[in-house]
Amino acid sequence: MGIERPTTTTYKICVGSLRECLKEMALVRGGSLLLSFAVVLCMNLAASASQIRVGYYAWSCPKAELIVKKELNKAFKASPGIGADLLRLHFHDCFVGGCEASILVDSTKDNIAEKESPPNETFEDEVFDVIDTIKKRLESTCKRTVSCADIIAFAARDSVVHYGGKYYSVPSGRKDGRKSLINETIDLPPPTFNLTQLTALFALKGLNRDDLVTLSGAHTIGVAHCPSFADRLYNYSGTLKGDPSLDYVYAKKLKRECPPGNTVNEVDMDPQSSLTFDSSFYKAVTTHRGLFTSDQTLMSTSATSYKVYQYAKNPNLFKKAFAASMVKMGKIGVLTGKQGTVRANCRVINYS
Template identity: 40%
Template sequence: MSPVHLLLLFTAVAAAVPGEILRPRFYRETCPEAEFIVRREMRKAMLKEPRSVASVMRFQFHDCFVNGCDASLLLDDTPNMVGEKLSLSNINSLRSFEVVDDIKEAIEKACPATVSCADIVIMAARDAVALTGGPDWEVKLGRKDSLTASQKDSDDIMPSPRANATSLVDLFRRFNLSAKDMVALSGSHSIGEGRCFSIMFRLYNQSGSGKPDPALEPSFREKLNKLCPLGGDENVTGDLDATPRVFDNQYFKDLVSGRGFLNSDQTLYTSPETRGYVEMFSEDQEEFFRAFVEGMVKMGDLQSGRPGEIRFNCRVVNRKPLNVLLES
């Protein structure tokens, strides 16, 4: 093995110290093209499948809340580990992992063993918002990739579509995110789609009543009944707001009018604790954008403090540590 390959491998498997110091333009010297490459690949993905960028944006949420922003979400199952992709909030829901694969492949060609998958998730989430008309911002980078994943941790932490505003506020506060942060970050549902599976109880058996959610605006409920009939295909998807390809404040306007797709969305307006923020964001898009960026940056700062590496492939941990390869 050449000295260059040994150096790259050493860089890739170096353990992360607790609390990595994140900073803007982290790869300015080691991989100056990194952010350009991520945005280019995200733009290509959006042209190929418009829904994909919204899917990739959600990776930041589902990754960072579970033991910090460490790309544990991206790990495939192994004989010894059941990963987070099969957790209750992720299975049959998260998609477009291949977009991250394509980004990683492109970056590896430019800067081998340099840019973490965890940082790719953060950059790609930002680009998903910017490319669909939302705000753009400078991201802090310098994360390492986890060495393992945990389905149990994901199940214990991530909320279900049935969650109400109170439980969501409590969850976000565990991560030092305020009620305002939570409402603003829920605006990520400005783009993308959700499955009928997630709203069947709202349409036909809200709170075990055998009746629909009374907060649903009648004509919108009829529309959802046609999209998601009782006994129908629960993998059919519907738009999360009226402008699902544009990142704007339409999501909040829909909540005010009783047209929120998910129960966890609509309760943001029916709950006194969060209603004011919904109204504010529905009336002031720039305020929503400011609050959303602030929330995304705060969420991106979440770290586990566990050892990490720079994965060669975002789906698997690096196969052999440096000392094994040196001895082979």
């Protein structure tokens, strides 16, 4: 089947609105990603991303990143695992409307915000409280200068480093968005997606399959709630049985920790080292101990499984690649200049 060439009007829609573009261009046809759309989207991402840079606050707020780091160190002492959620916060922000801090916005009587969606309800209040604390410190030092979106990006980087990952310079200069809608969280990749589905979704964000394999390594830290993988234990693909690809011993352990119907319990995503940023996640995946379907599916092609084996054997290779993919992800749909704003309160939208 041939690929239709988008009209000039379609290009304008693509640049202006992802959702309208999907409707107009029919994203997937016969299981293949529409190449022309991906090219246009990547052009749009590059145009915005080119306006952010490392050292953006060198003159306007030179201590910005130091303030973030100091406040995070206090948070790590009070709650050792909070960095995993701060890293996840960056993912969930960037994948929904771009890296513009929409995930931090509170709902109002007139609008239900992103944080109310099921994928985001698992964030503890302390995660948002930490961002609030950092923002207050920055506002007292550099009023209306450092965006909430950049705070999230800095906090994610510092969390990776705290657990043993590689330091990377974060391009900054993002502005905060002026909307946060619960229905837009459909862009978040669910843990039940297979490789084809994940690849298509990542391509929409300007990320390739190598980025997918690499960024999945974030699951080397943190915990998961039982409902996010219960289908693999009790009703895989509607069979009323467990996922046959899941290691039997590991499955028994998970069933003990997550009995049928449990919605409260949590398990470590990487039981071997849940608070260490290493490559043991990939070792688990090679032995059929990936917690999510979206984890284990990384072994479903020769190209992705090769990358998994590479990372499993070479932690430094993984850490370097993860840092690069994080910088790339942090450029998704960024707002710069007058496209956005700098919120004084990360929970409240500035409409002016």
